[in-house]
Amino acid sequence: MIRYYFKLGILSIRANPALTALMVAAIAIGIGACMSIVTVRHVMSNNPVAHKNDVLFHVQLDNWNPDDPFDEPNEPPSQVTYLDASALYQADRAYRQTISFKTSRVVLPDSEDAKPFQELIRATTTDFFAMFDIPFKYGGAWDDAADRTEEHVVVLSSEMNQRLFGGVDSVGRMLTMNKEPYRVVGVLSEWLPMPKFYDLNNNPYEGAEDIFLPFSLAISGEWGNAGNNNCWKPTEDGTFAAYLASECVWIQMWVELRDTSEKSAYLQFLNDYVEEQKTLGRFPRALNNRLSTPAEWMVNREVIDDSIGVLLSLAVLFLVVCLLNTIGLLLAKVMRRTNDISLRRALGASKSALFAQYIIEAGMVGVAGGLAGIGMTWLGLRGIENVFAEYDFIAYLVAMDWAMVLGAVALAIASALGAALYPTWRACNVSPATTLRIQ
Amino acid sequence: MLKMSKVSKTYRTDTVETHALREFSLTVDEGEFVSVTGPSGSGKTTFLNIAGMLEELTSGSYELDGRDISKLGDKERSRIRNEKIGFIFQSFNLIPELDVFDNVDVPLRYRGFDARERKRRIGNCLEMVGLASRMKHYPAQLSGGQQQRVAIARAVAGEPRFLLADEPTGNLDTQMADSVLNLLTDINKSGTTIIMVTHELSLVDRARRNIFVKDGHVSDGPPELHFAASAIA
């Protein structure tokens, strides 16, 4: 019977090509508008470490100006000082912990003809890789000892490994940066954290750095910070040592705590630490330490632009208008077909048989609308890309994935079926006797 | 057997109440050919629609093959209509987007026959009405008489016990009407009960029994008398 309904659906669509095209277009445009915005929002609000969201915590301490919070109403700084980062790291009180910052080096490729290039680098500690479940293709992270002894080791992204070593297993090979040699200990598999949750202070959509090396190495080498830096009082003098001893915040700290008791113990430890520092004349503000999950941290840093919410409501409203339009068109179609409906009733079609017939026809329109909607979504995303062309991260935001494609089709079918309910109900309740009566 | 006793049907709108049938009582036995005549607006079509369960009755009782029909749900009514009743209307008879084959196929689909059985029945019925060669034609490509014969083929394809025809020759010229009537007579001879509404006296002769409807109920007496009476009135 289902096949019969499909056949009837095709016949009906063929009998009213213009009306059908209008419905498909209405649904497709509505879906396109919605799905473009949903796609952007989806990428923006993606949590790359969702599977570890309840064990990873971003650390904040309030070392800020006593007269002026870092952010209204009473937000602690979004990064930590070197003083605190190194003290907390050395205390080693969490199950895992990592401190890191963004810096840069000049890379000198091996081959004769390749030119040296400046590259952003993440200076971090060994647990960074294990905490964030970063996949390795070759080798692995450097060890604890390498962190302590400032060993010249690097971990490369698969992209960087491709660029420097043609993608082969380069573990053990040497790499020159600022005239110093470094040994490759690991190469990552494809890893694209969108947004870059571990450091949201700098562009969250630029993607991860392509070279990772020990934090201690960057500090002892007095490499500059290439990321965000905030200070509330002047440093002693312009030296790196003074910068390290300052109240400037520029380091991202994360800890892994396996359960709530570990978490409360760690928070207690942070509070004790700050109380102790207060006796030394630091931390003039009231106790205000924070541990945030990656999801909380992304909300806090407003990774999702406010305007996305407004755009999304507009797009949904637009879809509703398109669907109302579809309901009108379907009603017109049903009203034109009362003879057909009545005749089928007289020949033995039950209301449920008619309902199935009309819902399947609407479903077919929905599938067509969904497929056309994918095209519209693609166009919409290209439009967004053009408008925001100056941002190089936009390409990530406007990438369609399979989930979105399926989502568009599902939404289109659901919309078409939703729009078809009332007209179909009207169709089923056409009074056959009245229609077939000859006046 | 079809048995209506004291069936009433009232149409209500905001302003008027129309009593289309008042205490309409009638029994039709297996194999009868009944013609129904009466002035326009007397309730003939309403009677036929209620008999075919296209409409519900306001009061009274209706039994079809010994079963009280008035309290059944839509699914069951549709099933009985599909299996036991064949309809022929004056117009609106065929679905224009479907060819002759698919038009005759409609009730068989709802019946749930498999493809072979449907094909066999469609072939036989179209053969009977003399249109086997027109299976792939669309209604618009057929004359009025041919269309009505397709409708008859469709009405009998499911081998119903009752054939309900509402002015089946109303739109046809005499010659075409004759061929349609010959078909109906043959169908009746093979055992199908036929109830045919008509206002043409010449057709009444074909039926073995005639009933006359006036003001929503059955009047007794020979039709000629009533026609004369209604003409005077």
Ligand SMILES: Nc1ncnc2c1ncn2[C@@H]1O[C@H](COP(=O)(O)OP(=O)(O)O)[C@@H](O)[C@H]1O
């Ligand atoms: N749906 C309806 N609403 C209101 N009145 C109706 C409706 N259908 C029929 N009628 C009225 O019921 C009466 C009987 O109609 P009908 O059965 O069609 O008569 P006939 O077929 O004998 O000409 C007429 O007065 C007609 O106007």
Ligand SMILES: [Mg+2]
């Ligand atoms: Mg009538």
